[in-house]
Amino acid sequence: MTNDRIKHTAKRVAALRNHFINHERFEPLEAQLTLLLEKRLADIEIGQTNEAHGMALSGPSGAGKTTAMSFLAQRTQERLRAEGHGDRCIVSLRVPSPATLKSVGQALLRELGYKISSERQAWYIWDLVRHQLKELGVTNILLDEAQELASRGTKHELNSVASMLKTLMTDPEWPVGIILSGTPELEGILNHDPQLARRMKTVRFDSLSPTADAENAVDLIEAYCDAGEVSAHENTQEQAMGERLIHAAANQFGLVIELTIAALEQAYLEASSTLRRDHFAKAYHCRSACDNTLNPFIIPDFYRIDSRQVFPEADT
Numbered sequence: 001m002t003n004d005r006i007k008h009t010a011k012r013v014a015a016l017r018n019h020f021i022n023h024e025r026f027e028p029l030e031a032q033l034t035l036l037l038e039k040r041l042a043d044i045e046i047g048q049t050n051e052a053h054g055m056a057l058s059g060p061s062g063a064g065k066t067t068a069m070s071f072l073a074q075r076t077q078e079r080l081r082a083e084g085h086g087d088r089c090i091v092s093l094r095v096p097s098p099a100t101l102k103s104v105g106q107a108l109l110r111e112l113g114y115k116i117s118s119e120r121q122a123w124y125i126w127d128l129v130r131h132q133l134k135e136l137g138v139t140n141i142l143l144d145e146a147q148e149l150a151s152r153g154t155k156h157e158l159n160s161v162a163s164m165l166k167t168l169m170t171d172p173e174w175p176v177g178i179i180l181s182g183t184p185e186l187e188g189i190l191n192h193d194p195q196l197a198r199r200m201k202t203v204r205f206d207s208l209s210p211t212a213d214a215e216n217a218v219d220l221i222e223a224y225c226d227a228g229e230v231s232a233h234e235n236t237q238e239q240a241m242g243e244r245l246i247h248a249a250a251n252q253f254g255l256v257i258e259l260t261i262a263a264l265e266q267a268y269l270e271a272s273s274t275l276r277r278d279h280f281a282k283a284y285h286c287r288s289a290c291d292n293t294l295n296p297f298i299i300p301d302f303y304r305i306d307s308r309q310v311f312p313e314a315d316t
Contacts (some may be wrong), residue, residue, distance in 0.1 A: 008284055009268040012228065016261050019227045020071045021220065025205055027255070029057060030072055032201050037076065040139045041085065051170040051199070052139075054178035056146075058186050059168050061206030066144055068205075069181045073142050085137075089110075090178040092142040092177075105129050112136060116253070126164065134174035141168070147182035148223065150189050169199055190214035207251040210303075214242030219286030221260055225275050228264045233276040241277060248284055248296040250307045259283055287311060 011025050032055050043050050059065050073090050080089045095110050096103050105125035112132045116125065133141075143149070149161045172283045180186060180200075190197045208217070218237055220234035225232040234239065249255035262283035267275050281297035284290065288310045306312070 009265060012268050013261060013265050016228055021223050026068055029203050032203060033072060034178050052175035052177040053199050054169060055201040056180040056186060056190060057203045058184055060252060061183055061257040063205040065181045065205055067195060068214050088136045088138050090140045090142060091138050092199050093146045095148040097148045098151055100274060101164055104214050126297055129169055133176050133273060138176060142178040142179040144181045146180035147185035157261060158192040161189055162196045167197055171265035174224055208246045208253055210243040210246040211245060214239050217242035217245045230267055231274045235277045236275055243301055244296050247302055248307050
């Protein structure tokens with residue numbers, strides 16, 4: 001395999017990773033965020049300072065939350081910019097781990113372009129955050145991996161996090177909408193404080209069903225083949241292939257996409273113009289270091305495989 005082939009593959013895979021395919025769970029998420037933003041902008045237009053509201057997206061690891069939220073935030077910001085609302089309506093931040101209120105405030109200030117000494121206390125940092133949000137006209141904050149806001153799980157920590165989020169949404173001078181995305185632990189933060197929960201709309205990315213969602217998985221393979229300019233072999237268009245793919249991805253939508261792109265990578269490395277099931281098998285092997293007896297794209301009884309494991313060993 002030549003370096004040119006590897007470079008060519010890397011470029012095509014990079015383009016695919018940047019390619020977003022709309023799916024049925026994305027539509028209600030987009031509708032909720034659009035309504036949230038338009039309400040805040042309407043208040044600003046008529047000079048009202050009603051408290052802002054927020055939304056929370058919850059789902060297992062690998063469900064595709066980060067990709068969906070990032071794409072939605074970028075597309076929404078581009079639309080708002082074109083409508084004359086500026087470049088900073090939405091500010092996105094991946095919550096650092098381990099997270100404290102102070103570290104999150106510092107990270108948010110950096111995202112806002114403001115440098116501050118780490119010696120400052122948390123209350124001072126968050127006063128600056130609120131000031132900068134108003135100065136820059138930020139209407140919404142997106143916090144990804146938001147479950148890290150209460151990673152230690154103490155009652156005091158949960159109280160502090162809930163209080164901080166409510167303060168931002170109810171600021172008397174410049175209320176800001178909060179968008180949270182995280183694993184199911186995020187739900188514990190919201191349920192800890194009823195006042196916070198009532199201010200949030202919620203969306204959940206549930207796990208996929210290999211049988212019920214197999215057809216959608218097959219459609220997704222075909223969509224990525226179109227985007228990747230290769231044809232889909234007939235053995236990737238069968239109902240059983242959709243079931244294999246979903247099970248191999250541990251029933252998570254985001255991992256379905258990752259495995260599909262990884263399979264296309266194998267096709268590119270072979271200079272193949274057709275995506276076949278064996279490309280998925282090779283991609284799964286690269287991911288888990290399994291042998292053929294534990295590869296869900298090869299064996300008939302693939303449901304017996306624990307697809308969360310890497311370096312699995314066959315029963316002896």
